[in-house]
Amino acid sequence: MSKLEYRAIQELKYKSGQIDRRTFVRSLLATGVALPSALSLAGQAAAATPKSGGLFRMGVGHGSTTDTLDSATSENHFTLINGYTFGNHLTEVNNDGQLVGELAESYESDDGQKWIFNLRQGVEFHNGKTMTSEDVVASFNHHMGEDSTSAAKGLLTAVESLKADGKNRVIFDLKSPNADFPFIVSDYHISIRPAGDMASGVGTGGYIVQNFEPGVKSVLKRNPNYWKEGRAHFDEVQLISIVDPTARQTALMNGDIDAMDRVDLKTINLFKRNPNVNIMEVTGTAHYTFPMRLNVDPFGDYDLRMALKHSIKRQELVDKVLLGYGAVGNDHPISTANRYHNSDLPQREFDADKAAFHYKKSGHSGKIPLSAADSAFAGAVDAAQLIANSASEAGIEIEVVREPNDGYWSNVWNNDAKGWCACYWGGRPTEDWMFSAAYTNDTEWNDTNWKGTDGSKKFNALVIEARAELDDTKRREIYYECQSLISDDGGSIVPLFNSYVSANSKSIATDDQVAANWDSDGAKCVERWWFA
């Protein structure tokens, strides 16, 4: 037995409680580990072993009286976290970013068009009913009907039909091949509920809803029959809606809550000094954009778009608008948290000469209006001012138009009345999903109206090709090209990706890696975290 094997065995024994800390440290010393390292290894081993118990209180910066337990209307972070706490989905993105089966034990497809999901057996809903294929079919139909108002309706338009094949298997027939379909079914809207009861909050998740007051709180207790191993450690959970960031931070500092999302970046440096507070930062897929509408003058001109793309000081925006809690973007929506992020694409920088060159070539003169309001994202107006400043160095005049917060998303964004505005995208876990949400020619949220140009035609063809491509290397190549097409020809300026910044008390322990697909460990912190 080698030293390393011996160490591993001793660590297992220590974690499972067969030997005490002293014996463990002594055995490490015996294998030649110095005392300080041995102590810290013991600490790590202890921290990595989840302990169960306790009441976990989380302050969530969202929540409104219009919230429901019906996942079809889930639209904010409170319902998202709550939904993931009491419900499961066919698949999930785990804490290291990989897609794994959740209620589906496995899934397969030969052509990307017909998908077979084999369900986990013996999983029980909170009401005692055993989950079967019938429930899965009903849960999907909930989002798909003709007059469904589900927010996931658009996601599932690709599904031609689905049917149960026996009790433990569901078969989906898609209209066209989609290699990412297993990712789509992990969407937080598509929670699996018992047939005939989509709305009352009965799920298969690690916690059972005890009391749900929309806009106030959700009280849950541990599901003693939870099927998932090594998850759901807390005994009781309270999700409290605390929309005011100051109140949220005060509550965490005073120990009234154990964790919170959305730290106010303006006060983060003071907040960090509190000895009881841990700041957690992950770069996710969320990003800020400035979409230019190609059908509105003067943004139809390639050179003008190029000029503007070159007249932005990206790092300055990250430093000033996000106070450093973010990363620069490269004018496409795919983040480093995505699987096929194109790292070969050269980073676009501020370049007054190039900007002036393209600007001159476009032949445009006069002020270019840029609409912004802080409802697009916090600091959008400031960001627009910074862009106007840096563009003026290249001789481009930008006029920042301050829009009212109210009704911003219906009157300004994605509206031909405004050619260029500030916008926020939560990002999507897959490339195809992000592209088909905002960049392909068939989506209603193509907020740049990027259609008809050569680049766009090529892009649309590539996206369809990639969807059917099951080979990983080929998909990577295609998606790399898609990103470069958006970055060059597309109408969107994507200068920054904002990090998810959350905070928790030092008594909270997590896995070494936390998920980046959503804030708070992929919004699954409740079942993934524990009290150290």
Next chain:
Amino acid sequence: MGIATLFVVSIIIFSSIEYLPGDFAKNILGQAATEETTAAFRRELGLDQPAVLRYGQWVAAVVQGDLGTSFSGRNASGVDRSRQVVDLIAPRLRNTLFLASLAAVVAVPLSLLLGISTALYRNSVYDRSVNMTTLTTISFPEFFVAYILILFLASLYPVFPSLANVDAETPLGERFYRAALPALTLTLVIVAHMMRMTRAAIINLLASPYIQMARLSGASPTEVILKHALPNAWAPIATVIAFNLAYLVVGVVVVEVVFVYPGIGQLMVDAVASRDIPVVQGCALIFAMTYIILNLIADIIGILTNPRLLHPK
């Protein structure tokens, strides 16, 4: 008279909501709103009908005690889980009334006591320091007073919690404990107004001939104020108290936000933000009713304590 006012108020509420920009269907569906789903939603909520018709239906229902159903919690796939506006408002209103009464129980006797005693010892050091303190607390914005209290009573010396999120199942003792800081904030904010009005009303009367007569007949200063001046000062004092109590019910949204207290003010702000029209209308109506009823009570007290008005010629 009160009912007529209420009717006028209902028209104002309804028409001002009509002019709110934005649209509930688009709001609840968020970025996910497509033409189709929006239209389906609007049809279901009856938003495609003319405003006058909707107003008529609303008033007819309200008169029967039905505030309608909230716009939220609906979906077109058959299950309607929207909540009755009454069910939404009731627990919030109960919380608000609890907080308001807690603040009032402390603030009203306190300000009367301070008002009377400062009138009694007017221009003394005591009078000046009480005036100065209460004026200081009223001069700061509510959220500032709230944060100062949090700093001292929750962070530095953890006596009370900074989160006041009570729910229907919170036991009474815990409720008092959790609502202590918000109630204290509100007390500090309203005491000055009531106390100074009490003091002014009494001092005003002290110059009257009948008070001089009472003094000449040998009554002590305390007796003069309590027995002779106070009964005639009740009318203005009652009006000010009514005004402040109404404020405690309708105007405390800032304090609710700071302490995360689930009161009716937050409910209304949420409802306005999401264009949940029935809830906004219900809250506005309740606020109007609070003002009207409290003012009515103040008027009645004014009449009852004034023999001239009680027995008109």
